[in-house]
Amino acid sequence: MTLEIYWGSGSPYAWRVLLAAELKRIPYESKLLEFSKGHLRTPEFLALNPRGKVPVIRDGDVTLAESMAILAYLDRKYPDPPLFGRTPEEAGRITLATSELDAYVREPLTAVTRWLFGDKPRTPDIDEALAKVVPEIQRVDARLASATWFVGDAPTAADLVWFPPMRTLVRANARTEPRSRELNLFPFAELYPNIGAWIARVEKLPGYDRTFPPHWR
Ligand SMILES: N[C@@H](CCC(=O)N[C@@H](CS)C(=O)NCC(=O)O)C(=O)O
Structure with missing residues (x-):
């Protein structure tokens, strides 16, 4: 089956x-x-x-x-290619990256993305969320300055877990100017070029098109 x-x-x-x-x-x-x-x-x-x-x-x-x-x-x-690395160290680093997204980034990032797409005035909550999100994005951008993928030399669960929220943020930024400009997130690919390049790499993976949200087309 x-x-x-x-x-x-x-x-x-x-x-x-x-x-x-x-x-x-x-x-x-x-x-x-x-x-x-x-x-x-x-x-x-x-x-x-x-x-x-x-x-x-x-x-x-x-x-x-x-x-x-x-x-x-x-x-x-289906062990090949592995999602959680080939060594204990890689498994640890990949799981660290996926846990960090879920524990520290997902919630404030969702708040920022919702604000961008909405029409509510800016409140201290949004600034708090932004203050949590921006250093995380900066860290990811710095990490990807010298690496093709999050961990090791091939895409892993770390990339697959970080990609959807990052791609959603890119979409939100492009579609919500001037709100995204107000949060200093626009133009995203210029501010965070290494994340931009990594997103382009993920988008070139075979079969990517089938995963693309139909309602975004
Ligand atoms: N922890 C779950 C989260 C799944 C989840 O929240 N899915 C959302 C879509 S992003 C959903 O199905 N929401 C429908 C609903 O709550 O009615 C996972 O990792 O799969």
Whole structure:
């Protein structure tokens, strides 16, 4: 039975999983669900994931939710190329990078991106979020100044996990000027050229186009 991937357009968590499947060249059946049509609230989908969230995979008898669990599963089942490195040190550094995104960056970054796309006035909350996000982005840009990928010489889970939120931020910046200019995030690729170049590299990976959020086109 073909691997089935349930995903939603633009979901950063689901995007990780699609990128992993493409990187590993795993054949899969795409099950694109629409949030606005209530597809995640149907009894059929809730039977797969009672939390009603994507991503979810089905692989024969195995049903699995939570993006990091899915990456771990796919990596064990299809070891090449490895998502979590080839050495203990690489595994540690990759997991550090994915944990850092989820622990320290995701929440303030979501606040900044939402503000950019919205029409609310600037509040201290946004400045607080920005003060957390900017040093993190600067660190990533500095890291990518001397490296092609986050860890080692090939894309890993670290790249796949950081890519969707970074690509979302780039999109938000391009589409929300002058709000993005007000936050000193515009033009993103000029301010953070190494992140810009890394994004272009990810976008050249085979199969990338199939993972691109349909509603962004
Ligand atoms: N921790 C989960 C997060 C999954 C998640 O929050 N998915 C969102 C889309 S980005 C979702 O399905 N939201 C639908 C809802 O909550 O109704 C993971 O890593 O997979």
